[in-house]
């Protein structure tokens with residue numbers, strides 16, 4: 001890291017009184033001008049401590065958050081020129097805190113209570129950290145043999161290294177958090193049992209089942225869900241193959257780039273709207289193009305052809321129209337514009353939904369089968385909180401972390417009020 005350059009980047013920040021980067025842009029409301037001010041003064045310990053008041057994932061969020069849509073998108077500097085490189089500065093401070101093992105204060109046994117957290121992704125880890133710092137006993141129940149959730153299996157190594165995730169997790173667990181691995185809710189883990197042994201339960205296990213289109217041919221061999229493909233890693237042999245990836249978010253970009261790097265001859269992203277509406281980050285789109293991935297804008301998949309496995313895909317061109325009540329332009333198929341592309345695999349990256357077992361938890365659900373929560377993230381059971389994707393929160397790491405932190409704050413409030 002070139003420290004001179006880093007300080008220059010920090011000095012570019014105007015230390016705005018109204019801090020729109022923090023208040024409007026950052027889901028976690030990190031005190032951005034304050035931590036940058038400490039970077040300017042080369043006081044990295046204090047910069048790390050300021051960030052730790054609101055986040056436990058600075059090394060991760062600094063790298064993978066959609067900064068241009070969040071903090072940097074609200075930066076005053078961005079009105080007339082380039083915004084401050086907030087993400088880069090945050091990642092630097094996060095790395096510094098880990099490398100130098102900066103200790104964050106932990107209160108000892110101030111609240112002698114037990115909380116179970118089901119799911120060790122960004123929401124669960126953040127919740128665990130903020131509870132443990134208050135001296136609360138926390139146990140994370142994780143379905144895999146490793147923590148991190150989507151950070152670990154959903155984001156490819158070329159975007160976020162496993163080393164950074166592992167270092168971040170280690171720092172969180174150093175607060176004295178217990179972890180029980182290979183615990184699957186609805187199978188070897190029951191809510192009733194947790195309820196007997198813990199004062200509160202927090203559900204943060206995500207929603208990682210890929211959504212389907214409901215079109216003909218979707219059940220053919222060779223059609224995959226992007227989430228499962230990235231999560232389980234059951235990739236087929238891509239050598240000399242053509243793969244169509246359907247979707248316009250970062251998951252579509254991650255899946256396409258992973259497949260290309262695994263040797264596919266041709267990878268084509270199909271997106272129904274135009275570049276302007278694409279939810280994926282500008283940088284991810286550019287990087288995908290640089291890696292030779294084609295993007296078909298204003299195209300829609302209508303049918304997947306094949307007898308047993310995928311042989312070709314039928315597409316149709318779309319036009320975008322303004323529909324009343326819709327915040328984005330809506331794609332409408334242009335009749336008669338159908339055409340076909342020979343393909344070997346199709347990957348659906350259209351979003352994700354909750355697993356079927358959620359229906360058996362005995363909790364009230366939304367129409368989308370997400371766990372229904374109130375404004376305090378509490379479910380229909382007063383002992384159970386839920387946050388992150390499983391409760392329908394915005395599907396980004398920072399929003400999941402915000403849910404985890406708010407749940408921890410609400411639990412601490414409840415414990416304090418009862419004392």
Ligand code: SF4
Pocket residue numbers: 012013014015016019020021022032033074075076077084086
């Ligand atoms: S809005 Fe931009 S310039 Fe102003 S404090 Fe935030 S990062 Fe600095």
